[in-house]
Amino acid sequence: MKVLVTDHVFEDLERERSILEPLGCELVLAPGTEEAQLVDAVGDADAMLVCYAKITAPVVEAAAQAGCRVISRYGIGYDNIDVRAATTSGLLVTYVPDYCIDEVADHALALLLALARGVHPAALAVREGEWAVPHGTVHRLRGARLALIGAGAIGRAVIERARAFAIDVVAFDPYVDEWTLEAERAETLANAVAEADFISLHTPLTDETRHIIDAESIALMRRAPVLVNTARGPLVDMDAAAAALADGRLGGVALDVTEVEPPPPDHPLRRHSRAILTPHMGFYSVEAQAELQRRAAEEVARALRGEPPGRPVNPEVLAPKAS
C-alpha cells in the first residue's frame, strides 16, 4: 500500500514509518504541492498525510478514484482541505485537534509579553549598543485588558495564563452557547477591541474570519493595542497592520502565522522593532511534534485496517448508506 505524504515540516518520517511499514505501507513524499503534482501523485495512493498543502477538489476526486481511504491532516486547522469535496466523494478526513493547546497558548503569551514588557525592542536596542530604560513605552500588566477573538481550546488556555498575570480578559466568540469562561463576554468584535490593550486571535480561518483584523477593525481600536496572531495568517491584513504600526494605531504586532508563509523578504513587519514574526512554530515542542506525527499516522493505520477513526472531521462519511 502507498501512503502519500504531500508535505511536512519534520526532521524525518521515522515515526510514521514505524507505525505504517508493519502494515505493508510504503511512505512516498509528493514531488511538490502544486495541484497538478498532487493529482498525479495521489493517483495510486491508499491514504494521504497532509501538512500545509492545499487539498483542492480535483486532488480529492483523484484520491477518491484511486481508492484512497483517508486524508489525515497533521494538525488542528483543516482550512487547507476541501472537506466538502471529500465528504461528497465519501472520503474520510481526520485531524489531531488537541496535541498542542498548551504550546500555542504559551507562544501567544510569550509574544504578548515580549512586546508588552518591551523586551523585544529593548533587546534589539542593546544589540545596537544602547543601554537606556525605554521611558513611556511599558505599562503595568495588572488590570490591562486583553481581547480574545475566539474562545475555543486555545483561547481558553490563554485566558488561564492571562489571569495569572492579573490581566482582565474580554472574549468575542458568538458560537459559545453557555458562557462559563472566566472572561467578560463581548457581544460584538467592536466591543471586544475598542478598549483593548492587547488582542489575541484564536479562531479558525473561515469566510467570516478572513481579514477579521483589517483597516476597518483597526479603526475601532482606541488604545493602540498589541496584536498577536497565533491562529491562521489570513485572519490579519498584514499591510493594514504594518501601516497601523507605523503610524502608532497599533502598539505592537506579533505574528506566528502570516498571509503567505514565509512572508515576503521585504515586508515592513520583518524589520519594525515592535513587530515580531515567528515561523509558524506555535504548535512546536519536541513532545507535541512527536505526538502529532504518531497520532496522524495512527489515523492512517486505523483507516487501512478498516477501524473507526479517532478524530474524524467528516464523520458523516462513515454513516451506513440508506438503501
Ligand SMILES: NC(=O)c1ccc[n+]([C@@H]2O[C@H](COP(=O)([O-])OP(=O)(O)OC[C@H]3O[C@@H](n4cnc5c(N)ncnc54)[C@H](O)[C@@H]3O)[C@@H](O)[C@H]2O)c1
Ligand atoms: N500557530 C500554530 O502552530 C497553531 C497550532 C495549532 C492551532 N492553530 C490555530 O489556532 C486556532 C484555534 O485553535 P483551537 O484549537 O482553539 O480551535 P477551536 O475550534 O477549539 O476554537 C476556535 C474557536 O473560534 C470560534 N470562532 C469561530 N468563528 C468565529 C468568529 N467569526 N468570531 C469569533 N470566534 C469564532 C469558535 O466558536 C471556537 O470556539 C485555529 O485557527 C488553529 O488552526 C495554530
